[in-house]
Structure formats: structure tokens, C-alpha cells
Amino acid sequence: MIDMPLLPLIILMTSLGAAPVLLALPERSARLRTGLNLAVAAVKVALVIWLAWKAAHGVVYDLRLSVLPGLDLHLQADPLALMFVALSAVLWLVTTIYSVGYLERGPHRARFFGFFSLCVAATVGIAMAGNLFTFLLFYELLTLATYPLVIHRGTAAALRAGRIYLIYTLVGGLALLLGTLALWGLAGTTDFVPGGVMAEVAAERPAAAQALFVLLIAALGVKAALVPLHGWLPIAMVAPAPVSALLHAVAVVKAGAFGIIRVVYEVFGIELAQGLGVTGPLIAVAAVTIIYGSLRALAQDDIKVRLAYSTVSQVSYITLGVALAGPVAAIGALAHLIHQGVMKITMFMAAGNLAEGLGVKKVSQMDGVGRAMPGTMAAFSLAALAMIGLPPFAGFVSKWYLAQGGIAAGQDWVIALLLGSSLLNAAYFLPLLHRAWFRDATPEAANAPARRKISLWLAAPPMVTAGFVLVIGVLANAPFSPLEWTRFIVTREFNGGL
Amino acid sequence: MTDVMPDPLTLAILLPLFGAIAAFLLPRAAPAIGLGAVVATAAAIAVLGHLVVQAGTIFVPLGGWGAPLGIELRADGLALAMLGLTALIALGVGLGALAAFAGETEVGGQPMARQRAFFWPLCLLLLTGMNGVYLSNDLFNLYVMLEVISLAAVGLAVLGGTVAALRAGLAYMYASLLGALMMLLGVGFVYLQTGRLDLAGLAGAPDSAALSAAFGLMLVGLALKTALFPLHFWLPEAHANATAPASALLSALVVKAGLYILLRLAEAGPFPGEAILTLMGVLGTGAVLWGGVQALRAERLKLLVAWSTVAQMGLIFVALARAGLEGLSDSWRAAALLILAHAVAKAGMFLAAGRIKDVIGHDRISELDRSAVRPALAQLAFALAAISLIGLPPSLGFIGKWSLMEGAMMAGNWHWVAVTMAGTLLSVAYFTRALTGFLRFDRVRAPLDEHRGWALADAPPVVLAGLAVGLGLAAGPILAVLDLGTPFGAIP
């Protein structure tokens, strides 16, 4: 195969370049738009596979563009980046298919798909950012690209949600800017380097290093929805279903979590972070978020809001695993980054189908929907069971590693935390499944005028991702499974500490 | 310089002048002549750029006399960057003007045909003045150039012919004249002290009361011309009530002339003290906050954009002050980057605002969302420009703000970082008001008129705003151009 040093850039440009074209396409050119969307998404998956194949064979990708003296825009394709890029490429393809069906007759499709594409480009940029400066750039781009998606419906409620979303994320972005500036000022570099770049600074000015850690984590914690910075996430549920799916599975929330991984491992270095005594508070925050999110989820009647609080809780598993500072926990964290994405996207797409097909938006309306939409609800149920942590599904694998990691780190209480969380997960998901499968539909619901048959564009994607949930759980130990990949990454981050 | 004939510096000034003359003589052909002149000027600037890259700073002693007796033109990286910027914006605004003045008549204002005919001579005279300022190395000549700019700018500000525009134009005229006259008296004091008029004459001058008076007068005069808070009173109405292409030129370019001269004065030195520089930063802070608050309260879109100019100009002063006198030899870069960023973005934004106003029929912010017609591309251009003005990556505005904050942080001046952050938040808040109007749909009564494709009129704002965002990636080359001929001496 020929060598393509620009491959990461090309992958970025597939969606970045498609965005303006999609935006400029007239509203009526629906077919052209769909074709372009799918083609670009498919090409991207192919390119990512190619990139992974090359990278696995030792090709190093490293692209730099000097922006200011000493500051580069830096794209690279380390294993961690590859993992996140692969996740976003695959899920983007699925979500694009779903969106085509979802927005079939809706207004502003040009705008939607343009920004949708931009959003994925930002995610790819975040994944492949080789330094915090580049990360910041795409992090802000993500904010901007998602805003029009969140307010897509253009109602007062949507705009209010959008405003809250913007305020949270832009303030978080400002904090990240300040943190990046401070890192640049203190360490003289913003590069992501395994083992970190802060050793000297921490030795000389530990207080400054601690402050910087807090600042950066808080900045990223906004998007990662760490309590108490999570306020925007449940409100942003006014967005159309595919947007919520993308936001929760790969784009926004994951960008925050991914940033935390980069900062802890490659800006500070896990040992330094431990030495600075900042991982302990981070564990505490993560633990509180896990429990708090679950408790709030219990009380929600709106399906999407319940799922949103579930995300608050589940994404903090990643933070927890990172902060536990052991290789096993790290594997759990990284694996959960992928697993949670696949599970959550399934549930959101399924929830969207319920709303589209049956007009069901609340838990209390879910009686008997399993019989009305068996495929969709099967996918939903599978993902929910996985989320609870039932073996052999994906969620179980990551929770297993997290628990092991907790023991390895001497924090046995983590097991209690995970068990408690799983119980709560069960408490807020099982009633849904019970209603869907074991109760009869109320007569009004059965004859509701909102009922319509959903197209294959909508029905297929959640079933496909549910298939992923099954496969990555059952085949967790197969080569090239997400779990194996994370093992490989963690080996690298911990300098062969496994 | 004599090997090239005639030299591109003079051409950069005289080509637009010839264009203005031709456009005035042949009103019907004015748009074609105007665009041709802008392109020719850009070509001269390209030649000049080639020379500056090769030789560094270039001096042209006009008439062969040389300073101090004669007037010298001087071109270095900073001048080159400003020339290029001005040509770019003139081209963009000129193309935008083709569409903006395409209609027949406007209620209560000048007939469109007259606006079209008079826009070009004035625009080209403005270009003559701007390019003259960038290349000038002589204090009195700078005063004359400022007056050329003033008259052309006033003409552009009142082009629409409405009462509001005329009132604002007259207030602008008075402020502009007073600023120029202060500059003139300052020049008198310089002559009193040094006996010469070239900028180089300032360099070796001893610190004295007369020189302080000269600097004081010139700084106040230029602050008035650049609308530094609290001398900004004339700007919002003048910029908001002009027709869109004129607003774009006024906001993007005209206010920059004063700033540029200020940079040149600071370069020539001796700058009258740390306290004055800090005061400029403090007033800049005032502008950032007051301009931001007023933009939040503005009822019309163009007024919001005009107030944002006040805030952004303030930010440029903060950039100059960010690291004190010691740091001035680097701070000017941050200021220059912000000048470039603001110019490109604001030109795009005003053109976009004009398009929005033309298509929707008004620019009342609270009622933008009632319109069934949505000029999608103009709104996109507005949003893109806003990204740069807010300072989000990767825009040029971001690079400018980054440089500002980086220098302030390195010098330990965290208060300037805080001001920048506050300004950023304010700008998010006020631009979101406009975006909300663009994106809200539940108050529309009539069926929505969907985006149906491109109109040529959308291209200039979209391209300018896109450049404002994209040029951030070219910050490296831009900085390299700025450093040609090492303005402000060697890099510290």
C-alpha cells in the first residue's frame, strides 16, 4: 500500500470539507445530500481502517502547522487517537443513516447536515490533537458546531436550552483557553507526551501545577458533565434524537472525558498527578457524579432526560478509571469510553424511534411498546442490560476492569460504588423494560393518531449498534476488539507497567 | 528604489486616486472603474510585497530630496500587511457594493443610482488616504492624509442621505476634524522642539515638556479618531446609520488609520511614559466593558455591530498596554494581529448585516425571528465573523487574543487577561442575541421561505467572514510579514 503521510489530515478533511458543501446545498437537493453524506461517512470509515492498519504496522503520523512561534497545530495518530477516531467514524456513519430517516421531511436539512458534519470533524480533530493547543481549537469548534444542532427545532425552549448550553461550554472553553495559556507559560509546551510535561514545573511550583490541574479538569469537566458542571446536559435534550445520540455517544460528553484522559496521562502524567495529590479529589468528584446522576435518573419520566442523567453517571466511570491511576482501571476507563458510546447511541436512537413511531416520549407511556416496535425495543433492552452491567455484554466488561483496578489501587470501596451504581442502573432501566414487554398498551395509546410506521432508515441503525454491543462484549478478548486496543494503549501510557 | 519605475509605493497611493478621478468623471462606469482600480492597486501592493520581502524596509525619498527637507515614503512589514488588508477589504466591500446599490430607489434617502455613482470616487479617495497613511513617514503628511480620509469617510457615512445618517455624519465630521486639529497642533509642538517633521526626527529627541505636549495632543487626537472610550461618542450612530458597504469601510478601515499612526508614534518614540500606556489600557478596558454593555442593549443589528467596534478597539489598546513599555516591542504584534482580525471580520459582518437588513426589510433585533425569509448565507457570514470577533479558535481574532493574553501573562499582568476574558464573555452574550434572532422559528406567521441557493451578493460577506476565521491558521506567515524590516527594532 502507498504511504500517505497526510492521512490524518485527509480523514479530518472528509467531514470538514463536506460541511460547507452540505451547508450550501439547496434545501430541495435531498438526494444529492443523502448521497454525499453517506459517501463521505463511508469513505471516512474506510480511511480510518486504513490508518489503523498502517499505524499498527509502525507508521508514525505527525503533521504540524506552525501558527505562532513555538505553537503548532499538531495532528497525530497515536493509539489513543485511533481508538476515538474509529469510534466516531463508525458511529457517525450509523447516525448519518439514522438522521436521513429522522429528518426526512423536516426543515433546515442543509443546515443540520452541514453542522453535523462539522461536529464530527471537530471530534476527529479532538481525537488526533497532538497538543493541548490543537485540542482547544477543535474543542471550541465542537461547541460551535453543536450549538445549531441543539437548537435545531428553533422553538423558544430549544433556544433557551441552546443558550444554557453555550454559556456552559463557552465558559468551559474560556477556562480551557486560560489553562492552555497557563500550561504554555509554565511548561513552555502544550504537547501531549506520554508521562507528561509538567515534571519540572511541579517540582518548582507545586501549587501552580495543582491549580493548573484543577483548572484544566474543571474546564473539561463541563463537557464531560462532571457534577456540579453537568447542568446543561439534561436541558440539551430538546435537540433532535440523532443529535442527542451523537452528543452523548461520541461528540461532546466524550470530548470532555477524552480531554481528561489526555490531561491526566499526557500533560501531567499519572504518577505526577498522584504525587500532586490531585487524583484523590478527582476520584471523589467522579464517585459523586456516578451516584448523583443515577439518583436523578430514577426520578425522570421523560425518557431522554432519564437517558441524559444516565450519561452523567456513566461517563464518570471513565474519569473514575483514569483517576484510580492503575493500568487495570485505565483499561476499564478507555474501554468504557467506547462501550458507553455504543450502548448510549443505541438507546437514544431507539428512544427517537419510539417518539417518531408511537409518539411515546415518557416512561409512563411505554406500556406495551415492545409489541408495537419489537426490533427497536429489543435493541433498547439489550443496550440497557449491558448498561446495567450484565455479563457478557459490553458494560460488564468495562465495569469488571474498573472494579479490578479499584482493588489494584487499594481502593476496595470502588467495588461497592460500582455495585451500588449497577443497582441504580437496574432500578431506572428495568421498569422501562418491564413496561415495554410485560404490560399491555393502554387503548388510547394503541389508537393514538401519532402512530406511524417508521422507515428502515430509522429502524436499522439501533439494531446494528445493539449488535455491536453484543459483539464487543462477547468477543472482548479477540484481537482488535476495543478491549485489546485499550490494553495496547495502556501498556504504552504506563511504560510497560502491565 | 529607482530601478522600478514608477515605484510601487507611490503607485499604491496614486492608482486609487486616478481611479477616483475616473470614477468621478464617468459616473455610469464607476463600479467597473472602481473595481479595476482596486485590482490595479492590489497588483502594485503585490509588487511592493515582493520588494519588501527581498530588501526589508524600503524608503522612497519623494522628489529626490529625502528627509528632513522632503517627504519620504516608507514600507515595511507592518505597512505591507495593512496595505494588503486594505486592498482585500476594498475588493470585498466593492463587490458587496455592486449588490447593495443594485436597487432603484430607497425611501427617504438618496436614489440608488446616485449612491452607486458617488460610492466609488469616495471609496477610492478613502483608499488613497489609507494607503497614504500606511506609507507615510512624515507627521504633517500624516495629518493631511487623515483629512483626506476624514472627508471621504464623512461622504461615505452620509451616502444614504437619511436624516439620521446626516446627523451622525455631522457629529462624526466634527469629532474627526477636532482629532485632526489636535494632531496638527501636536505636529506644531514637535516642530518647535525638533525642527523637523519626519518620524525619525522623534527618535533622537530629548524628553521635554514640548515633546510631552506634542505626544499628549497627538494621542488624544488619535484616540478621538479611533473612538477610544470615552471619546467614542460619535462612532455608533455614524457606523450604524451608514449604508452597509460604507459601514464596512468605516468600521473595518477608517478607525484603523488612527491606530496605525499610534503604533508608528510608539515605534518612533520616546513614548511619554508607563502611566500613559497604562491609561490607554484602562480606557481600553472601559471601551471593552461599556461597548459590550451597550451592544447588549442595542435594539438594531447594525447598532450592535457598531458598538462591538467600540469594544474591539478598546481591546486593541489593551493589547498595546498588555506588557508595559518594556513589552511594547512585542505588544505591537498582538495589536497588529487584532487590527487585522477586526478589520476582516467587521467588514464581513457589516456586509452581512446589510444583506440581512435588505432581505428582511429591517434590522430590529427583537423582530428578526418574525421574518419568514431568512437570508441563510448572510446569517452564516455574520456568525462566522462573530466567531472571529469573539476570539474563538482557529480564527485570526483568537490568535490576536492569544497573543494579547500570552504577553500579559508572561509579564504577570493578569488583570489584562481578566479584561480580555470579560470582553470575550460580553461578546458571546451580545452576538448570541443576534444569532437567537436568526435561528428561532416558532414566532413566524407566514410559511417559511427556505434557503434556495446562492446569490452573488452573499459571496463577499461569506468570503470575508470565512477569511476572518481561516486566516488564524495563517498566523505564522502573517507574523512573518509583520516582522519584515523589523518594525519596533529586533525581536526581543
Add this chain to the structure above:
Amino acid sequence: MIALSQATIYGLAGLAVFGLGLMGVLGAAERLRRLIALNLCAAGAGMVLIAAAWRSPPAVPDPVPHALVITGIVVMVSATAVALALIRRLHSLETDTDD
């Protein structure tokens, strides 16, 4: 003690005229009056320049400031004409709409 030369006398007078003009610009409410105040500022600045051209009596005065002031006068009359045109136009429009 500063020698009271012609230059000093006219220079200080020029500053005084400039200052009066400044007060007028800041204080006057009428358009014409403010314009005349600006013209006074210009005259004052011109006086300072001409005074700066004045050396000890036997020598020829420096012609450069003279040329500058002539330029200044022409520039000022141009600006005045523009301002007056604006004033006239505004007056017409305002009296029309007031009716």
C-alpha cells in the same frame, strides 16, 4: 525669565485661540458655532506653527511651516464647506419633516 519675543507672543496667543476653539467645540450647541470654533482651533494651530518658524529677527523665517499652514488653511476650508453642506441639507430635511 523668558524673553518676550514676537514668537512667544503669537505662539501663546495661538494656544489661547486653540483653547477657546476647544471650549467652543465642547460647549456650543449650535452647529454653525461649533464649526467656527473648529476653525478657531485650526487658526490657533496655524499660529503656533508660524511662531515656530520665527527665528531671531535678522534671519529669514523658516518657509516650511509657512507652506504647512497654507496647506492647513486650504484643508480647513474644504472641511468647512463639507460641514456646511451637511448643515444645509440637514436643515432642509428637518424643517420638511417638522412641518
Add this chain to the structure above:
Amino acid sequence: MTVLLAFDLLLAASIVGLAAATLLMRDAFAMIVAFIVFGMLLALGWARLVAPDVALAEVAIGAGLSGALLLRTLAHLRGGGLSAQGGASVSAPTNGATQGINALLAGLATCALGLAYLGAPQNVPGLEAHVTDAMPESGVTHPVTAVLLNFRAYDTLMEVVVLLAAVIVVWQVERGLAETPAPALGTVYQGFARVALPVAVIAGGYLLWIGAEAPGGAFQAGAVLGAVAVLGLLSRHVRPAPAHRPLARGTFVAGTAIFALVALGVSGAGRETFEYPPAHAKTLILLIEAMVTVSIAATLAALFHGREPVTVATGKETT
């Protein structure tokens, strides 16, 4: 010496006094008259400082033409039916306290400037020595003309550009034929005009010619010729009509165009822009001055007339 010094003191005091009086006059007409007298006295002061060119320019343009422009505008404003007192339209009234603070600030600033002026060195060499050295190569013998049209010709070109800009803006702002005719001159004055016009033309030509060697030059000559044209307008010898526009436009730009073309044309072959070949310097300078004079005269007259002569469709044009 002391007598002269006393005269200077008295003159300077009168100048300042008239400046103050101008601003304090309540009646707009009186204010303008005071301003014109101020200009005359100022010219006298400049003559005392051996600046005859400047004095001439001030009388002709600074006081004369500006005064005429102001009076014409006042006539327009009063023709609009306003009371004599309010002749000048009132903008937003400023409150007393603000006015007081402004006056105080302006006063303080002026005092500070005065102190700085007194502290400035009195005998710094200016550029006179440079001028004297370069005079032989300038092509003219009068130093001020040499500065204006050779050493700092670029400034002068831009000054003509300012005039051009002014007339463009004025035309743009106002349009239409004057529906209320300019204050016509009585028959006596018309007779006077018939005699005065040719005399003034000759005087203008002379001023232009003499400028090369003695005080005078393009601007003064242009002002005199401009005054001729103004007189022509007032006496109805000249009636601007739409058909005159191309000619008028051509005349406005001629000075600028020739000036700039010569400046560019002489460059090359080792010479910079504006660097006249010594052999042709005088000719070229005279050519430029002649064209500039014509342009200035036409421009000043147009500024006085104040509107582009176009026919406006509507019966009652909202001028």
C-alpha cells in the same frame, strides 16, 4: 523695538479677544462677521511674523472664502423660515454642569500647553538651512513656493485631493438647481461686477505668475479666481445648469490629475516620483500651478454654490 513689541502685544490680544467674541456673539450673523474680522487680524499678525504668503492665503481663503461660505449657509438657514436668532440649527442642548467641566478641562489643557510652549527651546534650527541649500535646484526662487511645489509637493498634491474630496462630498450631499436664487446683486453691483471681474482675473493671473519669485502662488491665485467665479454666480453671469456638469467635473479634477501625472511622469531613469528634471523644473511647476489654480478656482466656486446642478423630477425637491 518696544513700540513694535507693544503693537504685537496689542494685536495678539485683539486676535484672542476676537476669537472669544466670535464664540460669544449671540446673533449668528454677528458671529460670522466677527470670525471674518478675526481672520483679517490673524493675517495681519502673520504679516508681522514675515509670513506674507500665509497672510495672503488667510485673507483670501481662511477669512474671505470661509466667511462667504458661512454667510451663504446662514442665508439658506434663515431662508428656511427660522428666526434670526436661531439661524444656526440647534443640536442636543448640553447641560450647564457638563459645559462647565468641559470649559474647565479645555482651559487646563490650554494652560498646560502654554507652559510646555514656554519651556520649549526658542532657537532650534528648523529646515531653513536645508531649504536655502536646495533652492538653486528647486526651479523657483520663492522659498514657500519651492516647499509647496517641490520639496513637499506630495503634501500639496494631497491638499488638492482634499479639495476634490470636499467638492465630491458636497455634490453628493446636495443636489438640484437652487430654487431660491442666490441673493442677487443690485444693478449697481452688477455694474461693479462687470468692471471688477476682468481686473480680478488679471490679479489672479499675476498672483500665480509672481508666486515663483515672490509671495503669491496657486492657492492665492485660485482663491482670487474663485472669488471671481463667486461674483459671477452672485451676479447671475454664471448659472450652473445640468449641462455644465461634465465640464465642471473635468475642471475639478484637472489640477489633481495633471499634478499626479507629472509626479509619476518624471520618475524613472534614476529619478524618484516628484523629482523634476532640473532643466524643466520651472516649466513643470508653472504648468502644475496653472492647472491647480484653475481647479481650485472652480472647486471653491462650486463649494460656494454648494449643490450639484441636476434637474430633480419632483416639483418640490426636498433640498
